[in-house]
Amino acid sequence: MKHPRCDQTPAWAALNAHFQGSGRRFDLRQAFAADAARFDKLSVQAPEVFADLSKNLLDDATLALLLQLARDCGLEAQRDAMLAGEAINHTEGRAVLHTALRAPAGFGPQSEQVQEVLERLLTYVEQVRDTARSGMRHVVHIGIGGSDLGPQMVVPALDSFAHGELKLHFVSNVDGHDLAPVLRGLSPHDTLFVVASKTFTTQETLANAQAAKAWFLGQGGTDIARHFVATTTNVAAAAAFGITTTFGFWDWVGGRYSIWSAIGLPIALAIGADNFRAFLAGAHAMDQHFAQAPLQANLPVLLGLVDVWYRNFHGFGSRSVAPYHQGLKRLPAYLQQLEMESNGKGVDLDGNALAYATSPVVWGEAGTNGQHAYFQMLHQGTDVIPVEFIAVKTPNYGPDLAPVLKPLLADQHQKLLANCLAQSQALMQGKTTEQALTERAPTASAALDAQTVARHRSFPGNRPSTTFVLEALTPRSLGALIAMYEQRVFVSGALWGINSFDQWGVELGKALCSALLPRVASGDVSGLDSSTAGLLTRLRA
């Protein structure tokens, strides 16, 4: 069924008028002063994830119009079509059913095949984790993009649930500087290589896998069948590589949505079968919320609507993610692919050029490190960049924590939380020049007058943020958090009327790379533009 594109709906026109009227002058400080219930009204408890949306630039009228936009665009019908397995990835003729991977047994028509692979995978996982028997101590996971970023993000995040005797390593870049240091110090006799590639054609992954195989044999390894496994939809190509143990998945699982499939193997190796099931269950709980909660209380829907409000009406070009948990330090990189590969599109479903912006730039760093790097710009720079804070109430430093550290780390956790709260408060409150004037500025040059110094020391404030709170970072809560992000990306993509599930934008570079590769070897620059020719010659000299 065809749905109206967002910019052709009455709600879009009404949002425009609302923005030109009161929307663009909205002031968070006044909104909080005027409404004591703002926090309660604009916070949502979804499965495992509490979200405070109250520090966003919206009022009741904005929200009502955004919800109308969702209805005008047929968001619920679009969501239901995805969940029902319609081929909504129309440019690749595929359904989008990663939700089926995390559903419990018996849920939906894909259940049988999903459960068959899952059972086999988790049985294998427990065999490898029995390190006394399997003899494995190291796992080298080779994959890139959606076949890397998820496991590489989740494994450190769930470190306190990990198997102490099995060390996981990740190699993704075709640059040998990624592989070489990982292999240094490893022995082929206790190392398992997981080659992860949906297509099993990806240049980087195949190059690293070939190099790993050569290293394995060169170091005296003999049993490739025992030491190499593959996670892929292309079982034949894995077999041609010499891999006999393969865990498959299906073309209805997009690369960047594949963490729940066999691509999650390193996660399961790290945290074990039961925890991996809890990870899936958390995501399923969020899916159920997304499928059933009314739009106004549906967290992924609200997040996607705010994204559209900021991108298309306020014109904000980026969003910063600040997880206040060191384990989530790779979350920004994961979200970059999820959001920018999904929604970084310039045409609608019919191929018409869009007259409005789509994916923002998503970036970030774990707090508090980001505070000491780019938060200066967030607070005083000329761009307004909505920030997303993630706070975790209860830390878990894993087993074997030295007793002396317990009170010290408890204190550090309080500092961490106070920093997180302070940043969103500072972004919102700001500081006027008048307030700055009342402060002593001991470092200012004597030549500067007080007004000048105060202007440097003032903050505009009224800068928006969202704060997510998890009770603890567990397999279940992390599963729910990731599913929340996936569904939120779906929502903005559906409103923008784009295909969030293809990625043609990565193809041109791949094709040109294939054409340039023999030239890098031969030095032939004939017919190339002068820049590419000049650079190629310089790199070979």
Ligand SMILES: O=P(O)(O)OC[C@H]1O[C@](O)(CO)[C@@H](O)[C@@H]1O
């Ligand atoms: O799993 P594969 O087939 O090796 O692909 C890896 C990645 O390459 C891309 O196709 C393009 O970057 C991603 O969508 C995908 O996650």
